[in-house]
């Protein structure tokens with residue numbers, strides 16, 4: 001049985017998958033990527049009787065990060081992530097928000113920038129951090145081995161991958177990160193992507209046209 005429970009709360013006009021993870025016994029929780037619609041996130045925390053202890057951010061895009069400052073202030077908790085190369089995004093969220101009608105967007109500097117090889121911690125449970133640039137330069141993902149769960153933001157989707165046409169994007173870097181860091185997590189890992197339905201690494205290895213095994217073989221010929 002998974003040690004961490006997880007729920008997805010779809011937020012912002014971009015239909016972003018904010019997720020809440022928590023320990024079932026202590027009900028101590030973290031929120032990943034609170035892009036906005038904080039009243040929905042806060043209601044979920046309240047309804048489930050959870051105690052929010054951390055906010056984790058995969059990358060600095062508006063739909064993932066614009067509500068982090070306000071949520072952190074409301075609950076007096078720290079923000080961890082993304083990696084520092086996304087500072088050009090986390091420091092301009094207010095400006096980005098104005099362009100998309102998200103007036104509550106706030107800039108932030110996280111309490112802790114994350115790097116490859118770091119671990120984040122939720123009530124004693126350790127999640128491994130991998131730096132997966134390509135969608136944004138400072139994108140990180142989180143993996144909890146014991147729960148066979150990964151939170152991958154806009155790196156990998158069911159049947160697709162993150163777009164790379166935005167500032168700092170690189171398709172080569174993204175595919176390399178997926179190949180070298182995400183797929184090796186294992187076929188039985190369930191992942192929560194930044195948008196759309198959950199999937200497993202195994203399913204993507206077989207069916208995702210961007211990263212499926214067969215494609216690797218063809219492209220290496």
Ligand SMILES: [Zn+2]
Pocket residue numbers: 059061064135154
């Ligand atoms: Zn994004």
